[in-house]
Amino acid sequence: MAFEPKIIGFLCNWCSYTGADLAGVSRIKSAPNVRVIRTMCSGRVDPSFILKAFQIGADGVIVMGCHLGDCHYQEGNYKTIRRIPFLKRLVKGFGIDPRRLRLEWVSASEGDRFARIVNEFTEEIRSLGPLKLQVHTELRKTIHEPVEVV
Amino acid sequence: MVTLKIDDKQVQVPEDTSILKAAEKAGIWIPTLCYSELFEPYGVCRLCVVEAVRGKRSRVVTSCNYPVREGINVLTNSPKIQWIRKTILELMLARWPNVKVVKDLARDVGVEKPRFVSLQRDEAEDACILCGKCVSVCREVVQANVLGFAYRGIKREIALPFGVQSEACIVCGACAHVCPTGHIKMVVEDYKGKKPEFTLGPKTAIYVPTLQAVPRVPVIDADSCIHFKTGGCEYCAKVCEPNAINFGMKDEVEEIEVGQILVATGFDIFDASAMAQYGYGTLDNVYSSLEFEMMLNSTGPTNGQVLTKDGREPRSVAIVHCIGSRDTNHHSYCSRVCCMYALKYAHLVHDRTKASIYQFYIDMRAFGKGYEEFYVRILDKGVKVIRGKVAEVVEAPPAQKDEGSLVVRCEDTLAGKLLEIPVDMVVLCNAIEARRDSDAVRRLFSISKSPDGFFLERHPKLDPTSTMTDGVYIAGCAQGPKDIPDVVAQASSAAARMLSFISKGEVEIDPVRAFVQEEYCSGCKICNSLCPYTAIEFLAEKKVSHVNEALCKGCGTCVAACPSSAMTGHGFTDAQILAELDGIMV
Structure with missing residues (x-):
């Protein structure tokens, strides 16, 4: 069977998630490989989520947020833009090609851009091949104890 | 106050009034060419001379700069004055025989031909x-x-x-x-x-x-x-x-605190000079829709008459639809209102002139209540409605000048014929487009735009007046092209929405909020400076951070940054997201 990349996408609620929604509503075809997790802001994407995604078997991770200056929360995406380059260096140390991690800006009106980026990134990961990360089987699932919500 | 007589008429005027002004008040006309209320009298034309009689003495003075005196009798038309005026006008007429003001004045005082010959004769009418x-x-x-x-x-x-x-x-x-x-x-x-x-x-x-x-x-x-x-x-x-x-007034910046904002910043119209083939800005008598609207207005520059630039009634008028709209080179959307106002133009031009009227359309979109009926009425009036987008508008070649100053080239797609129609006037129906500063405005209110550049509503069907930002509403053409009934409906809906919050007195906020699990918080204060809403404060007694839930908008930036996972967000806890991650990897 041909290699189908598993990609995790962290999409901000206001721009990218709406943009992805628009792509769907506009019937724009895009690769089905990106599995979307909605966060309120791209600034909510904890670096540990990305590492965890790679750990449990993602071949690529894409974080999408509002264009700079368009953030619904004023400056959340500026926090993200500082975190991702740092993470790229970090994942390199784990033996993960930094190209497997990407940060993109997609606004609520850019359904076509969303589809283009998704297709492009899927193709890139496909050409990079599966991520063969040596991970202890015990770690192949999320290990955080659920935090009690008060 | 000074009392004097002008041509035996008693006049009372303030001191320092000139005789000319006093005469004006008394309704007596004194000819002059150099006097104006705007500036100090110069007294150079000498035509306003009058005789000021005081007792037995009489003086000839220029009335424009001679102040009134108590008890004098002013003669504005005595034989002496008549003689002086005649001589002056004869001299003027000798030098400037064709200037209308001089000729008129000379005729008024009875001079037809001057006795003199001027060395500096100037025949020009506007000398x-x-x-x-x-x-x-x-x-x-x-x-x-x-x-x-x-x-x-x-x-x-x-x-x-x-x-x-x-x-x-x-x-x-x-x-x-x-x-x-x-x-x-x-x-x-x-x-x-x-x-x-x-x-x-x-x-x-x-x-x-x-x-x-x-x-x-x-x-x-x-x-x-x-x-x-x-x-x-x-x-x-x-x-x-x-x-x-008050010339000293300056622009002021005022700060007003409000709870809700309705953004109704309107639209711009497409600049038709970007489509050079229609000659807007280069050819005479090619108007944009707003300019034509102004011309039709009874308080406008032509008092509502439809006139070409040389002041004639046009023999034929072409109304061209879809300028910049439904055009992939400019705006792909339909501007919605143009078809109907184009038909209105046809109606008004038909009412006010005898011009033959042409409509060039791609599709006639008479979509609203009573609109189709209006379209049929226009057809019955004999307006020529041609389906086809105009290719170009050019100046008429000399052979066609008799029929119209411009030529409209177009394909009639229903008849399958190429047409060249001479017209006197072309009205372009420019597209409605987003205001040129709409990007700055939407950043100000942190609202989004749709691909066409207009502000984005929260939901196109279920929530067309509110935006992604709580408390900010949009109405009118800022949200997309629409006609007056639609704008009124949308704006009323937005106003009602806002009023409902005002009468309620309280707002419901999203439950997505950050909170601190104080037992895990080490008090590092990393989160404090991250919050764009300054919702996080540090409790010095407990040495932990605390989230003010009324200020927090729930973005989660602090949650992602917390090194000890003490900060958690309702609805988006680490555990929830990791569980999600676990689930979708299957």
Whole structure:
């Protein structure tokens, strides 16, 4: 069977998630490989989520947020833009090609851009091949104890 | 107060009034060529001479600058005065035989042919008669001091300093305005833009913006006002009785605290000069929809008459739909309102002129209540409705000039024929587009735009008036092109929405909020500076951070940054997201 990349996408609620929604509503075809997790802001994407995604078997991770200056929360995406380059260096140390991690800006009106980026990134990961990360089987699932919500 | 008699008529005027003004008050006409209320009398034309009789003494004086005296009797038309005036006008007529004001005055006093021959005869109809009004107005009103007299005697003339155009001249046109013969003209040279003879903007520097303006008071256009260029003029302040004109007013920035905002910033119209094939801005009698609307307005520049630039009634008018809309090179959307206002134009042109009317459309979208019926009515009036987008508008070749000054080239797609229609006037139905500063506005309110550039609503069907930002609503063409009934409906809905919050007195907020698990918080304060809403404070006693839930918007930036996972977000806890991650990897 041909290699189908598993990609995790962290999409901000206001721009990218709406943009992805628009792509769907506009019937724009895009690769089905990106599995979307909605966060309120791209600034909510904890670096540990990305590492965890790679750990449990993602071949690529894409974080999408509002264009700079368009953030619904004023400056959340500026926090993200500082975190991702740092993470790229970090994942390199784990033996993960930094190209497997990407940060993109997609606004609520850019359904076509969303589809283009998704297709492009899927193709890139496909050409990079599966991520063969040596991970202890015990770690192949999320290990955080659920935090009690008060 | 001074009491005097003018031609045996008793007049009472304040001191320091000139005889000319006193006579004006008494309803007695004294001829003059150089006098104006705008500036100090110059007394150069000598036509306003009168006889001032005091007792047995009589003096001939110029009435424009001779103040009234108690008890004098002024004779404005005595045989002596008549003789003097006649002589002056004979001299003037000898020098400027074709100037209308001189000819008219001469005829009024009974001079048909002068007895004299002038050495400096000027046959021109608009010759300069050296009245000096332009010099006075430039010196005293405009205060630019650009014009002056040069030379003496019969060589005397109005001149610019050193005979060259002065940099001090602000091109206000006051000299041309006061010139009684039309010798001074405002000429536009080397102007590449739209020809300005048919200006649709305000004609003066102080004007009432529109008849419907609220408050309906005049405003000063500081860019055109003489006062703001030279410090002079202030004529409007002189004539304003309640002294309401204040040149010292400055733009002010006011801060007003509000709970909700309705963004109704409207639209721009597509600039048709971007489509050179339609000749907008280069050909005469090619109008944009708003310009034509202005022409049709009864308070507009033509008082509602449909006129070509040379003041004739057009023999035929072409109305061209979809300029910049439904066009992949410009805006792919339909502008919605154009079809109907184009039909309205046809209706009004048909009512006011005998012109034959052509409509060039792609698809006729008579979509609203009563609109289709109106379309049928227009068809019944004999308006020629042609389906096909106009290819170009060009100046008519000489052979076709008799039928129209312009030629519209188009394909009639229903008949499958190429058409060349001569017309006198072309009206372009420009697309409605997002305002040019809409990006800055939407950043200000942190709202999004749709691909067409208009503001994005929260949901196109279920929530078309509110935005992703709580408390910010949109209405009207800022959200997308729409006609008046739709705008009214949307704006009313937005207003009702806002009122419901006001009457409720409280707002519901999203449950997505960050909170601190105090037992895990080490008090590192990393989160404190991250929050764009300053919702996180540090409790010095407990040495932990605390989230103010009313200020928190739930973005989660602090949650992602917390090194000890003490910060958690309702609805988006680490555990929830990791569980999600676990689930979708299967």
